[in-house]
Amino acid sequence: MTDDIEQVAQRYARYTALGAAVIAGFWHTGYDLTVTVTGWSSFRWPLLAAAAWILYTAVGVVAGLSLSRTSRGPGRILWLAVAALAADVAVIVACRPQDLLGISDWGWGSVGWLGVMLAWNRPRWRTELAAFLAVNAVVMLAAMTVAGTLDRVSVAKYLVVIVGGVTMQLGYTAGCALLRARAEDAVLLARRLTADDAWRESARSIHADRIRRYAAIRDVAESLLQQLADGADPGDPRVREDCTAGAMRLRRLITEREDVPDALVSALRERIDAAERRQVLVTAPPFGENLPALPEGVREDLLRAPVLALDGARSRARVTVSAMSAMVSVAVVADNDDLPVSPVPVREPSGVVVTYQRQGGEVWVNSIWQRP
Secondary structure (H helix, E strand, O other): OHHHHHHHHHHHHHHHHHHHHHHHHHHHHHHHHHHHHHOHHHOOOHHHHHHHHHHHHHHHHHHHHHHHHHOOOOOOOHHHHHHHHHHHHHHHHHOOHHHOOOOOOOHHHHHHHHHHHHHOOOOOHHHHHHHHHHHHHHHHHHHHHHHOOOOHHHHHHHHHHHHHHHHHHHHHHHHHHHHHHHHHHHHHHHHHHHHHHHHHHHHHHHHHHHHHHHHHHHHHHHHHHHHHHOOOOOOOHHHHHHHHHHHHHHHHHHHOOOOOOOHHHHHHHHHHHHHHHOOOEEEOOOOOOOOOOOOOOHHHHHHHHHHHHHHOOOOEEEEEEEEEOOEEEEEEEEOOOOOOOOOOOEEOOOOOEEEEEEEOOEEEEEEEEEOO
C-alpha cells in the first residue's frame, strides 16, 4: 500500500510540473506567436520581437527539460530569470509607444509563466516567484512611465493584465503545491501505518518466541527432574550426560533473547533445537543483536554449510554468530565426520565466502558475508 501511495505522490509532482510547462507552451505558441506573426507590420522593430520570442522559447525549453527530469525548476535560475525578463524588455522596445498596452506587447503578460516554471517546487519557490513577478510588473510600469502612458485608462489596463496574470500564475502554482503537500502527507501517514503494523507483528512474534522458549525450559527441567524422581542414579554416566545436555540447553534458552526477530537467527535456532533433541551438546553464546539487513540470497548462503555441519554433529557442536554494520559471520565447530570439506575457500554467488577446516574428529565451517 505504501508503494502505491508513493507512486501517486510522484505522479502528482510530475504531472503538475508538466502541466505548468504545457500551459506556458500553449500560451507561447497559441497567443505570443500568433500575435507576433499577425502583427508583424505593427512592430517598430519586428526582428527584435522575433528574437524575444526565440529567447523566451529557449528559456522555456531549459526549464521544461528540468521539470521533466526532476519535477523541479533548474538548480540555478538567476541567469535564466534575467534572460526571461530580457525577452519581456525586448518586446516592449520592439513595440511602438502607442501599442505599449496593446495586443502586440505580449511579453509582460506571458513571461510570468516562465517564472512559474523556473521556480517550480524549489525550496524557496514562493520568494523567487514573487520576486520575478514583481520585477516584471515594475519593468512594465517603468516602460509606461517612459512612454508617458500613465493616464487612468492605461493604468486600469495595466492593473487588469497584471492582476489577472499574477492571479492565474500564483494560483496555479499554489494550488499544485497544496496538492503535492497533501500527497506527501498521505505518504508519511502510510509509512507510519506500515511501521505500526510491522511493530505489532514484531511484538506478536516476540511474544510467541517467549512462549516457545518458556515451554522448552519447562520441558527440559521437567524431564530431568522426572528422571531423578523416578530413581535415576545421579552417578550413572548416561544420566549425567542427560543432565549436562539439559543444563546447557537451559542456559541457552534462558540467556537468548530476540527483541527484533531476525530470519537468520530464527532459522539457526530451529536447527540448534533439532540438534539438542538428538542429544547433541550445543554451545551457543547469545546472538541476534546488531544484525544488518541482508541482500536477497545472502542468508541462505550463510546458513547452508554451517547447518550441514550442525545437522551431522554426533555429540557436540559450538555455534557462533558475529555481526557488524557491514559484515556477518556464522561459524560451527562440530564432531562431524561425514561433511565434505573444501581445501580452499568457496565463494557463493551472493558474495558469501565459506571456509572449511578439519582437525581430528572435528570440522570447522565459517561463512562470512561482507557488504561490497
